[in-house]
Structures are given as C-alpha cells and as structure tokens.
Amino acid sequence: MLQASPNLAKTPRVALFVTCLVDFHRPSVGIAALRLLREAGCHVEVPRAQTCCGQPAYNSGDRATARELGRQIIETFSGYDYVIAPSGSCGGMLRHHLPTLFDDDPNLRARAEALADKCYELVSFLVDVLKIESVGARFSGKLTYHDSCSGLRELGIKDQPRKLLAAQGAEIVEMEDAEVCCGFGGTFCVKYPEISTRMVSDKTANIAATGAPLVLAGDLGCLLNIAGRLKREGRPIAARHVAEVLAGMTETLPPIGETR
Amino acid sequence: MLPTSPAFKENAARALQEERLQKALARTKPQFHTKRAKAVAALPEFEQIRDIGRDIKNHTLQFLDHYLETWAENVERAGGHVHWCPTAEDARAAVLAICQRVGARIVTKGKSMISEEIALNDYLERHGITPVETDLGEYILQLRHEPPSHIIGPAFHLNREDWEESFRKSHTDLPPDRVFRERRDILTEARTKLRERFLAADVGITGANFLIAETGTSVIVTNEGNGDLTQTLPRVHIVLASIEKVVPTLEDATNMLRLLARSATGQDFSVYTTFSTGPRRPEDPDGPEEYHVILLDNGRSSMLGSPFQDMLRCIRCAACMNHCPVYNVVGGHAYGWVYPGPMGAVLTPTLIGIDQAGHLPNASTFCGRCESVCPVRIPLPRMMRHWREREFERHLTPSFARTNLRLWGFFARHPGLYRLATRAGAALLGWLGKRRGGRFTALPLAGAWTRGRDFPAPEGETFFARYQRLERSHAL
Numbered sequence: 001m002l003q004a005s006p007n008l009a010k011t012p013r014v015a016l017f018v019t020c021l022v023d024f025h026r027p028s029v030g031i032a033a034l035r036l037l038r039e040a041g042c043h044v045e046v047p048r049a050q051t052c053c054g055q056p057a058y059n060s061g062d063r064a065t066a067r068e069l070g071r072q073i074i075e076t077f078s079g080y081d082y083v084i085a086p087s088g089s090c091g092g093m094l095r096h097h098l099p100t101l102f103d104d105d106p107n108l109r110a111r112a113e114a115l116a117d118k119c120y121e122l123v124s125f126l127v128d129v130l131k132i133e134s135v136g137a138r139f140s141g142k143l144t145y146h147d148s149c150s151g152l153r154e155l156g157i158k159d160q161p162r163k164l165l166a167a168q169g170a171e172i173v174e175m176e177d178a179e180v181c182c183g184f185g186g187t188f189c190v191k192y193p194e195i196s197t198r199m200v201s202d203k204t205a206n207i208a209a210t211g212a213p214l215v216l217a218g219d220l221g222c223l224l225n226i227a228g229r230l231k232r233e234g235r236p237i238a239a240r241h242v243a244e245v246l247a248g249m250t251e252t253l254p255p256i257g258e259t260r
Numbered sequence: 261m262l263p264t265s266p267a268f269k270e271n272a273a274r275a276l277q278e279e280r281l282q283k284a285l286a287r288t289k290p291q292f293h294t295k296r297a298k299a300v301a302a303l304p305e306f307e308q309i310r311d312i313g314r315d316i317k318n319h320t321l322q323f324l325d326h327y328l329e330t331w332a333e334n335v336e337r338a339g340g341h342v343h344w345c346p347t348a349e350d351a352r353a354a355v356l357a358i359c360q361r362v363g364a365r366i367v368t369k370g371k372s373m374i375s376e377e378i379a380l381n382d383y384l385e386r387h388g389i390t391p392v393e394t395d396l397g398e399y400i401l402q403l404r405h406e407p408p409s410h411i412i413g414p415a416f417h418l419n420r421e422d423w424e425e426s427f428r429k430s431h432t433d434l435p436p437d438r439v440f441r442e443r444r445d446i447l448t449e450a451r452t453k454l455r456e457r458f459l460a461a462d463v464g465i466t467g468a469n470f471l472i473a474e475t476g477t478s479v480i481v482t483n484e485g486n487g488d489l490t491q492t493l494p495r496v497h498i499v500l501a502s503i504e505k506v507v508p509t510l511e512d513a514t515n516m517l518r519l520l521a522r523s524a525t526g527q528d529f530s531v532y533t534t535f536s537t538g539p540r541r542p543e544d545p546d547g548p549e550e551y552h553v554i555l556l557d558n559g560r561s562s563m564l565g566s567p568f569q570d571m572l573r574c575i576r577c578a579a580c581m582n583h584c585p586v587y588n589v590v591g592g593h594a595y596g597w598v599y600p601g602p603m604g605a606v607l608t609p610t611l612i613g614i615d616q617a618g619h620l621p622n623a624s625t626f627c628g629r630c631e632s633v634c635p636v637r638i639p640l641p642r643m644m645r646h647w648r649e650r651e652f653e654r655h656l657t658p659s660f661a662r663t664n665l666r667l668w669g670f671f672a673r674h675p676g677l678y679r680l681a682t683r684a685g686a687a688l689l690g691w692l693g694k695r696r697g698g699r700f701t702a703l704p705l706a707g708a709w710t711r712g713r714d715f716p717a718p719e720g721e722t723f724f725a726r727y728q729r730l731e732r733s734h735a736l
C-alpha cells in the first residue's frame with residue numbers, strides 16, 4: 001500500500017469522473033483509478049448523474065448540447081474538492097474548455113471556472129497535487145508510452161506517468177514520435193478513416209520498433225485505436241491504460257482487445 | 261485556381277496512395293521539425309519573443325485602420341503608390357493596369373501567396389503578359405502547371421527525379437548527358453534560364469512578409485536572392501500584400517523576423533532580408549523607377565472583431581502545417597486551395613466560403629501541435645472548432661452525423677436512460693466479443709473503424725454496473 005500523501009491537511013473529497021469510454025468499454029480502468037485515489041488518501045465518490053464530458057458535441061460544433069451537458073456537469077460536480085478523470089482528453093475538456101461554453105453567462109462562467117480549477121487528470125493529480133512518488137504495485141518489464149495529445153499539450157502530462165512507472169520497476173523504452181497524434185481524434189477516426197488509419201499505422205510501427213511488448217497511454221480513445229491497429233496488423237504487442245499498470249491489474253485483466 | 265476543397269476526402273485518399281508524394285512528405289521531419297526544434301532550443305528567450313510577437317500583432321489589429329493609413333502616407337511620401345483593393349478582382353485589375361500602362365510584356369515574380377490567392381498568373385497570361393516565377397520552387401511548378409503545396413516550400417511535394425523530369429521536358433536544349441544529382445545542379449539550370457528573364461522583365465512583382473507603418477517600407481525574406489533581382493532590375497516594382505501584414509515600427513518588424521525564420525526553416529535569419537521604401541531616389545545606384553503596393557483585403561477585414569480575428573496574426577511561417585500529422589500524410593494539394601494545413605483550415609473558409617471548404621476545419625484531430633509551434637500563438641484548433649459550430653448552425657454538418665449527435669445528446673442528458681442503454685450495449689458487445697477473441701474485425705455500422713483496425717470489445721459490464729455490484733458486496 002502506498003502512503004497517504006503527507007501534503008494534505010485533511011482527507012480530500014474527490015469525485016471520480018469515470019468518462020464515457022471507461023464506463024462503457026473498460027470499467028477496470030475506473031476501478032483502478034478509484035483504488036489509486038483511495039490508496040493515495042482520498043475519499044472517493046462516484047456521482048451517479050454523470051455521463052460524458054461533452055466533447056463529441058463540443059468538437060462537432062453542437063455547442064447547445066455541449067452547454068447542456070456542461071451545465072449538468074457543473075451541477076453534479078461542484079461540491080467536491082477535486083474532480084479526477086482517468087483521461088487527459090476529458091480532463092482537458094473540464095479544465096480548459098468547459099468555462100468557454102459559458103462566455104455569455106457570467107454566473108455560469110464563474111461556476112464553471114471554479115469547477116475547472118478542481119479538475120485533474122488522474123496521474124498528474126497523483127504526482128503533481130498529491131506528490132505521490134510511487135505506488136504500491138510492482139511491475140517489471142519493458143514498455144513504451146504514447147503521449148496522448150490533450151494530456152500532453154493541454155495539461156502538461158509527460159513525466160508524471162513515466163516517473164510512477166519507473167518507480168514501479170518498469171523499463172521504459174521511448175518510441176520515436178511519442179508526442180505525435182495516433183489519429184484517433186474522436187469522431188475524426190470515422191469521418192476520415194483513411195487518414196486516421198495511416199496515422200495509427202505510423203504509430204504502431206514506432207511502437208513495434210521499440211521492441212517493447214507493451215504500450216501504455218492515459219486515454220482510452222487512443223488506446224482503442226492503437227490496440228485495434230496492433231491487432232489488425234497481427235503484432236504481438238499488448239495495449240493498456242496506465243492506471244491498470246499502476247493499480248497492479250496486469251495479472252488479472254487481459255490487455256485491450258484480448259481475452260487471454 | 262478553382263478550389264477542389266469539397267473533394268478533400270477523395271484528394272486525401274489519392275494522396276495517401278501516391279508513392280512519390282509520400283517520399284517527399286517523409287522529408288518534413290529532418291527538414292523542418294528537427295531544424296526548428298534546434299533553432300528554438302538555441303534561443304532561450306524564444307517563448308518571450310513569441311509573446312511579444314503575439315502582442316505586436318494584436319495591438320496592430322486593434323488599430324489596423326490607423327496603422328494602414330500611416331503606412332500608406334509614408335509609402336506615398338517616399339514616392340510610392342498604394343492601391344487599395346477590396347477584392348481579388350480589384351487586385352488583379354490594378355496589377356494589369358500598371359503593366360499595361362508601362363507596356364510590360366514580361367513580368368518576373370518573387371514568391372507570393374497573395375499572387376496565388378488572386379490567381380494572378382492565369383489572369384496576366386490571358387491578357388498577353390508573360391509571368392515568370394523566379395523562386396526555384398515556383399519556377400518548377402510553373403513548368404509543371406501545378407499549384408504550390410506548401411506556403412514556404414511551394415514544390416515540397418516534388419523529389420529530385422521530378423525536377424529532372426520537368427527540366428528535360430521543358431528545357432529542350434538540354435544535352436542528354438547533363439546530370440542532376442544535387443540541388444546545386446538544379447539551381448544552376450534554373451539560373452541560366454532565369455538570368456535572361458530577369459534582364460528582359462519590365463515589371464517585377466514580389467510579395468511582402470511585413471509592411472512597416474512608421475517608414476512605409478515593405479520587407480521580403482528569401483533564401484535564393486531571386487526576390488532582390490525581381491525587384492531591383494525591372495523599371496517597376498509591384499508589391500502584393502494583404503492588410504494584416506502591417507506592423508507599427510522597424511523594431512516590431514525585427515521581432516517578427518526573429519520568429520519567422522526560426523519557425524519556418526530553423527534558420528536564425530533568412531539568407532536575404534530586403535527592405536524596400538519607395539522607388540529609386542536620385543542618389544541611389546539602382547532600384548525601380550516606380551514602386552506600387554497592391555493592398556488586398558479579400559474578406560480579411562470581416563475577420564476583425566469576429567472569432568477569427570486571431571488568424572490575422574499569421575506570419576505565414578508554415579510551422580503549423582509542418583507539424584500537422586494530417587498535412588504530413590496527405591500533403592498540401594489535398595486541401596484543394598491556396599492555403600493548406602491548419603492555417604488553411606481556418607483561413608480558407610473565410611476566403612472561399614465554408615460551404616466550399618467545410619472539410620478543412622473538420623480534418624483535424626485537434627491534437628494541438630499546430631498551436632504549440634505557432635510563433636504568434638494562434639489558437640488554431642479553437643478556430644477550427646468555431647468553423648464547425650458555424651457549419652452545425654447552418655446545417656452543413658451531414659444529417660447522419662447530426663442525428664447521431666442528437667440521439668447521443670439525449671441519452672447523455674438523461675443519466676438514468678443512459679445507464680440502461682450503455683449497460684445493454686456493453687453486455688451485448690462484451691458477450692459477442694468474448695467469442696471473437698476480444699475484438700471485432702467487422703461490426704455493423706462501424707465499417708469506417710473496422711476497415712483499418714479491429715474494434716476491441718468492451719469488457720461487458722459498464723463501470724457503473726460493476727461499481728454498484730462491488731459496492732453492494734462491500735468488495736470495493
């Protein structure tokens with residue numbers, strides 16, 4: 001077990017923002033997040049009125065729907081000390097984009113801003129806010145890490161996961177162009193499938209070139225894309241969400257797109 | 261140039277299959293990324309210079325009328341002429357009028373994106389005037405009758421073999437044993453031909469990287485020196501510029517220049533940076549007798565005060581497209597008009613209409629790399645999103661996508677129903693997926709996904725179902 005963070009004066013009340021992809025696709029990532037947060041000394045709740053951060057609407061130009069979801073998020077999550085998502089993409093949406101939905105409504109804008117300040121992506125929250133240096137679970141073996149775009153460029157997530165993984169005992173082999181987009185891009189991957197497929201093929205080639213049998217990332221969208229392409233190419237490389245490894249789930253949970 | 265932007269998808273699909281193009285695009289990394297990164301790393305205050313650049317441009321845009329008037333007064337004071345042109349048609353007509361007045365037959369040209377924007381070459385040719393591109397890249401494109409594919413490396417999509425092929429086809433006097441092994445061989449061949457043209461030209465047309473208000477100066481940067489010959493040898497120098505090129509002072513221009521070359525090619529400075537103020541004065545050893553600036557608006561002023569105003573800060577360095585993962589695999593021609601990549605995705609809809617250019621702001625993953633390298637910090641993804649919003653408002657978004665969004669939006673706003681629907685969906689897909697080794701190679705309605713990759717099956721139980729189950733059994 002890891003130590004409750006000494007930097008916290010009181011036990012923070014944390015809401016888990018599960019994210020729609022984790023909810024639907026890979027609940028284990030949500031459970032992993034829950035455990036990691038608890039082990040780090042947080043009191044974690046999972047508000048039931050949550051669905052999605054609204055990016056599908058927001059990025060498709062449907063501002064009205066994005067606003068309604070934004071309002072729902074403000075109602076649901078404002079009462080917590082922190083709101084934590086196991087995703088840089090949703091984290092970025094909450095932290096940076098949510099307030100901009102209410103530019104014409106000073107009251108909601110202020111509430112959205114107050115909420116945005118409390119929203120973090122899981123791993124950066126553990127490292128940057130809770131000052132966690134290592135987690136309890138051990139992991140040995142080679143892996144490579146894909147830096148998901150929103151996490152990297154909107155939230156500055158780069159060293160945090162590497163730091164925790166290295167402390168677990170993992171050997172991180174950096175791939176070429178780790179910071180280049182995998183081609184997922186939400187609806188982009190189905191609107192422009194040929195371009196997306198080419199982008200993800202470049203990504204999987206870079207992953208394979210590291211020789212690592214495992215690729216990690218902090219966003220399930222990218223991971224479904226990358227895992228899907230790895231499988232299609234018949235490459236024997238596993239793909240996992242970083243939280244699964246940090247929470248020590250690799251023995252029991254099959255990699256993405258596999259049954260074991 | 262008739263836009264092919266509505267066919268972006270088809271253009272892109274074709275580009276992905278073109279071997280030669282892919283070979284050329286593979287040079288982006290060594291030629292642009294690595295060099296820019298090095299140049300930026302070597303200048304610790306680069307981030308500050310970016311902030312200053314952004315602020316200079318913002319300030320100028322806020323008082324654009326003032327700075328343009330000051331600039332124009334100073335141009336006239338130096339003996340030059342300013343032609344205010346609201347539309348592309350006005351700009352073409354103004355250039356033609358000057359050429360016809362001085363009886364020009366051959367016009368040499370430095371690289372200018374405005375010239376492409378207003379399709380000047382075709383227009384001049386139709387009126388019996390021969391335009392000669394003198395930038396090496398533009399020159400070869402003129403031989404090949406192709407539009408540029410990149411805003412600073414117009415022929416970036418070509419390889420050495422393509423150059424050789426075009427020269428052998430067009431320069432019929434070439435001895436067959438002439439070798440084209442290196443860039444220098446190409447340059448020498450183009451130079452021989454161009455030298456004659458430089459001397460024969462009556463009018464020289466260049467673009468402008470900046471206009472300086474306090475002095476009435478236009479500035480161009482080139483690496484080949486062709487711009488200088490274009491503007492000093494002929495009797496008349498015409499500058500093509502758009503309204504957002506103006507900066508208040510010389511000092512401001514130098515700040516922008518420090519950003520430009522580093523962001524564009526990773527050079528500290530371009531090889532030639534040329535300042536032109538008015539025509540030749542009596543005491544000058546050389547220079548043109550007439551100096552004209554064609555000042556083009558072409559819809560730009562409508563961006564002032566709109567969500568797209570920030571786009572007018574653009575200094576055309578091309579860093580955004582060089583670092584765009586979409587541009588990097590489809591190349592510039594796929595975008596179907598003059599301005600490709602992220603800056604084109606924002607600018608093109610303003611210039612040719614969102615109904616024509618609707619794909620461009622959508623063909624982005626919002627990975628944000630463009631914004632992270634843009635020297636003047638233009639929030640390109642945010643503005644692409646604005647275009648998507650306009651498309652959605654105007655019902656230009658495909659109806660299938662709208663219906664899906666609406667349906668999804670309904671469920672997302674009703675968490676109870678959402679729970680039921682996702683629970684059922686995940687259970688079904690999870691159950692099917694387990695029988696297929698954890699992934700689907702094909703799925704109804706998901707062809708766009710499964711054509712290129714498998715679809716990993718969900719675990720089968722939603723998070724909320726599992727959470728409830730574990731909570732009940734106190735297993736959490």
Ligand code: SF4
Nearest residue numbers: 574575577578580634
């Ligand atoms: S948008 Fe920015 S990065 Fe792109 S060309 Fe303009 S200044 Fe350069």
